[in-house]
Amino acid sequence: MKIQEALNLYQALVTGKLKNLRGAKLAYALLRNQSIFRNELGLIEKSFNNNEKYIEYEEKRLNLLNKYVERNEKGNPLFEEDKINYKVSEANKILYLEELEILRKEYENDIKDQKEKVDAYNSMIEKENVPFEYHKISLNDLPDDIITEQMQLLMPIIKEE
Numbered sequence: 001m002k003i004q005e006a007l008n009l010y011q012a013l014v015t016g017k018l019k020n021l022r023g024a025k026l027a028y029a030l031l032r033n034q035s036i037f038r039n040e041l042g043l044i045e046k047s048f049n050n051n052e053k054y055i056e057y058e059e060k061r062l063n064l065l066n067k068y069v070e071r072n073e074k075g076n077p078l079f080e081e082d083k084i085n086y087k088v089s090e091a092n093k094i095l096y097l098e099e100l101e102i103l104r105k106e107y108e109n110d111i112k113d114q115k116e117k118v119d120a121y122n123s124m125i126e127k128e129n130v131p132f133e134y135h136k137i138s139l140n141d142l143p144d145d146i147i148t149e150q151m152q153l154l155m156p157i158i159k160e161e
Contacts, residue, residue, distance in 0.1 A: 001134070001156035003044065003125040010037040012153045021150065025141040032135040033157060040132040048121040054114040057107035064103060068096040 012018050013034040021030070050058075069086040070078045078087040088096050104111060136159045142151070 001130050003041070003128055003130055005156045006037055006041060006130050006134070007125060009153050009156065010034065010041055012150075013037070018150055018153065021146060022143050023141055026137060026143070029135045029137040029141070029157065036132065036134050040130070044125075044131075045121075048117055050114060050117075051110065053107060053110040057103065057110055060103055060107075061100065064096065064099055068092040 010033075013030060018030060021027075065086055065088070066077075068088045070089050070092075072078055079085065080087050134157060136157050137154070138159050139161060142154070142158075146154075
């Protein structure tokens with residue numbers, strides 16, 4: 001099983017995407033794997049943690065954004081149409097971008113190091129197999145009413161018989 005597949009399965013387990021599946025053997029396998037994945041995947045992710053300087057950069061970047069973001073009458077930040085990015089007024093955009101560029105230059109090496117770390121992590125989780133043992137289940141232990149999306153998530157832990 002690739003690390004990315006383990007991450008996807010773990011996310012499905014903790015978000016309840018597999019909660020309607022029935023059967024004692026399946027429930028045992030899922031709970032056991034959830035515990036294994038939480039511990040083992042956590043160790044993998046910790047090895048790629050952000051460095052202190054990058055965290056400092058992110059805090060300053062967010063403070064800067066908070067300084068220039070548009071707010072509603074209750075003082076809450078407004079979002080762009082994409083509902084992801086905060087909205088900065090045209091009047092403040094130039095000031096914001098100038099200060100952001102200064103900040104980026106100050107932390108240029110830390111930003112570069114973080115990008116390399118993220119790229120290495122993403123490459124690793126897509127290409128490498130999990131470096132730990134996990135609990136496999138038999139196809140016979142799956143309920144008949146399983147849907148395709150659930151089956152796809154469980155494929156890496158199904159024993160070939």
